Amino acid sequence: MNPPGPITLGFDIGGTNIRGLALRTDQSISELISEQCLGDHDDIIQAVVRLAKEIQQLESREIDCIGIGVAGFVDNFGVVHTSPNISTFLNFPFQEKLQESFNVKVHVENDATSATWAEVQLGAARGAANVVMVSLGTGIGSGLYLDNKLFKGSSGYAGEVGHMTVVPDGLPCPCGRFGCWERYASGGSLGRLAEKLIQEGEITNLPTITKDGASRITSEHVAELVKRGDTQAMKVLEKFGYWVALGLANLVNIFDPDTVVIGGGITELGQVLLTPIKSCFDNFTPEDSLRKSTQISLARFGNRAGAVGAALLAKEAEPRS
Numbered sequence: 001m002n003p004p005g006p007i008t009l010g011f012d013i014g015g016t017n018i019r020g021l022a023l024r025t026d027q028s029i030s031e032l033i034s035e036q037c038l039g040d041h042d043d044i045i046q047a048v049v050r051l052a053k054e055i056q057q058l059e060s061r062e063i064d065c066i067g068i069g070v071a072g073f074v075d076n077f078g079v080v081h082t083s084p085n086i087s088t089f090l091n092f093p094f095q096e097k098l099q100e101s102f103n104v105k106v107h108v109e110n111d112a113t114s115a116t117w118a119e120v121q122l123g124a125a126r127g128a129a130n131v132v133m134v135s136l137g138t139g140i141g142s143g144l145y146l147d148n149k150l151f152k153g154s155s156g157y158a159g160e161v162g163h164m165t166v167v168p169d170g171l172p173c174p175c176g177r178f179g180c181w182e183r184y185a186s187g188g189s190l191g192r193l194a195e196k197l198i199q200e201g202e203i204t205n206l207p208t209i210t211k212d213g214a215s216r217i218t219s220e221h222v223a224e225l226v227k228r229g230d231t232q233a234m235k236v237l238e239k240f241g242y243w244v245a246l247g248l249a250n251l252v253n254i255f256d257p258d259t260v261v262i263g264g265g266i267t268e269l270g271q272v273l274l275t276p277i278k279s280c281f282d283n284f285t286p287e288d289s290l291r292k293s294t295q296i297s298l299a300r301f302g303n304r305a306g307a308v309g310a311a312l313l314a315k316e317a318e319p320r321s
């Protein structure tokens with residue numbers, strides 16, 4: 001039996017999927033429901049409206065407000081200036097347009113900021129005063145919580161850590177630069193790393209797991225082999241841990257956080273992902289550092305973090321107009 005009182009809806013809008021859930025008054029969370037959406041901003045708004053109705057029917061509760069986390073540069077007024085995977089969002093006043101479809105408050109934030117807030121409020125970073133969260137997805141999203149406050153920068157865009165250079169003249173990045181961290185340490189880069197290690201002879205070919213023997217090795221392929229305990233795939237993961245730890249060590253040197261939270265789909269792998277990251281991280285940070293040791297944890301909310309955090313932020317947000 002769900003608790004009495006209204007629900008808050010949270011949505012996470014990514015490049016191909018819109019996911020939504022309800023946050024209840026006892027802070028329990030409903031199942032995530034999702035809809036594929038590859039259309040323009042009108043299609044996205046209609047999909048949010050449909051999902052909102054569906055969740056409300058499932059929960060049989062009134063809605064008090066709605067939070068939206070969206071992948072992209074979102075300013076402090078809920079305008080999406082650009083989005084790496086959703087080309088329809090170009091200086092688009094998303095919050096204002098969504099608000100026309102709802103008679104409760106709508107609040108739009110960046111998805112990584114939202115995910116960070118979920119982990120700080122209810123998840124792996126609860127109680128910490130300084131938190132860096134990195135989400136290893138197609139790219140690397142990040143949120144910063146410093147001195148007990150979300151840190152968003154002067155325009156709302158802080159935390160683009162995926163584009164810090166880790167290899168001068170390294171792999172090209174869609175941002176136009178070379179050697180960005182996310183080309184080496186995002187969830188999406190795991191397959192590419194495996195291919196490189198095969199080419200260099202560091203590992204032998206990975207076992208094929210698809211019947212048709214797809215020629216490209218995907219990140220999902222490597223992750224599936226890791227789950228099966230394949231030793232070659234484990235070597236890929238160890239190398240991947242090196243690249244993740246390299247960037248984390250840079251961030252920890254800058255921000256001195258209590259806690260680093262690692263999110264993104266790849267964290268389904270659990271402890272087996274964390275072990276190589278932690279051991280490489282220790283090698284990057286001197287033992288006699290003045291800094292107290294940083295806790296590195298996996299996100300609690302997995303692929304629900306963006307939606308949960310968006311709902312929590314909407315509850316607290318002051319109306320923007």
Ligand SMILES: [Zn+2]
Nearest residue numbers: 163173175180
């Ligand atoms: Zn880049």
